[in-house]
Amino acid sequence: MTETEAPGADALQEYFDATIARDQRVEPRDWMPEGYRKTLIRQIAQHAHSEIIGMQPEGDWITRAPSLRRKSILFAKVQDEAGHGLYLYSAAETLGADRDDLTERLITGRQKYSSIFNYPTPTFADVGVIGWFVDGAAICNQVPLCRSSYGPYARAMVRVCKEESFHQRQGYELLMTMMSGTEGQRAMVQDAVDRWWWPSLMMFGPPDDNSPNSERSMAWKIKRHSNDELRQRFVDMTVPQAEHLGVTLPDPELRWNEERGRYDFGTPDYAELMRVISGDGPCNAERVTRRRTAHEDGAWVREAAAAHAAKHTARHTGPDRTEAAA
Numbered sequence: 331m332t333e334t335e336a337p338g339a340d341a342l343q344e345y346f347d348a349t350i351a352r353d354q355r356v357e358p359r360d361w362m363p364e365g366y367r368k369t370l371i372r373q374i375a376q377h378a379h380s381e382i383i384g385m386q387p388e389g390d391w392i393t394r395a396p397s398l399r400r401k402s403i404l405f406a407k408v409q410d411e412a413g414h415g416l417y418l419y420s421a422a423e424t425l426g427a428d429r430d431d432l433t434e435r436l437i438t439g440r441q442k443y444s445s446i447f448n449y450p451t452p453t454f455a456d457v458g459v460i461g462w463f464v465d466g467a468a469i470c471n472q473v474p475l476c477r478s479s480y481g482p483y484a485r486a487m488v489r490v491c492k493e494e495s496f497h498q499r500q501g502y503e504l505l506m507t508m509m510s511g512t513e514g515q516r517a518m519v520q521d522a523v524d525r526w527w528w529p530s531l532m533m534f535g536p537p538d539d540n541s542p543n544s545e546r547s548m549a550w551k552i553k554r555h556s557n558d559e560l561r562q563r564f565v566d567m568t569v570p571q572a573e574h575l576g577v578t579l580p581d582p583e584l585r586w587n588e589e590r591g592r593y594d595f596g597t598p599d600y601a602e603l604m605r606v607i608s609g610d611g612p613c614n615a616e617r618v619t620r621r622r623t624a625h626e627d628g629a630w631v632r633e634a635a636a637a638h639a640a641k642h643t644a645r646h647t648g649p650d651r652t653e654a655a656a
């Protein structure tokens with residue numbers, strides 16, 4: 331770097347800081363600090379991976395859904411998640427990330443995805459509870475991201491959140507139907523609620539005093555609220571829904587706090603969260619293996635698509651233009 335460029339770098343940093351301070355958006359062509367770019371790539375990639383891996387636990391029920399209506403709803407939902415993954419990988423590409431590299435990192439375990447998708451789905455009630463809890467938690471997390479400082483990420487979130495609301499409602503509607511069914515169905519719903527409640531609270535990440543990346547992300551306005559604040563919002567939103575549904579949430583410490591105007595609740599088992607994040611959850615190996623196999627089995631599709639695109643380009647670019655380009 332020459333001496334004349336140095337003040338330029340300061341000016342760029344100043345402009346970036348001012349953009350963040352004014353609550354304006356940072357766009358792909360704008361200068362940004364390397365740390366901001368890396369943090370965003372890491373967060374968006376993890377988010378994209380979560381959408382794609384998240385297709386698996388529920389996807390297992392597509393062939394076994396109890397009616398054509400439930401099958402088509404579930405099919406549409408799982409397909410939406412694939413779409414969310416694609417918007418997000420595209421958003422990561424605007425930051426200079428390479429899509430193949432991100433996939434490689436996922437299937438070799440070097441990049442993470444949400445801990446929640448490492449839990450099994452043994453009954454059809456799990457489909458309903460995932461919609462209600464997991465998509466509900468995703469909404470709490472993602473609605474504030476619609477105001478994230480990075481433009482492409484924030485805009486992707488607007489559409490994603492609209493679809494997540496549908497997902498949450500279809501889950502809740504499924505559970506309402508089961509709760510008005512037989513004693514066995516009601517027991518199945520309660521069992522699924524008992525299994526998913528704590529892992530859902532863990533989706534918001536470690537507690538604030540142990541969340542190393544949070545502070546920086548909040549200063550950059552990538553993230554708008556702390557993990558604990560979002561977790562509290564989720565609890566406050568979900569408790570009345572549980573009462574309406576007629577299920578109990580498995581937390582003896584859960585009670586309304588008149589003074590705070592919010593619910594008090596117990597502490598999730600963060601040691602379990604750390605185990606699952608580090609790869610030792612009930613289904614980590616299965617999820618990653620399946621993704622890796624699907625990626626390898628799909629190699630011929632990618633090759634065929636690339637060959638087709640090359641042929642198409644050759645046909646529409648005359649020999650003169652090809653030479654000029656070369």
Ligand SMILES: [Fe+2]
Pocket residue numbers: 381410411414490494
């Ligand atoms: Fe999604």
Ligand SMILES: [Fe+2]
Pocket residue numbers: 411465468493494497
């Ligand atoms: Fe969803």
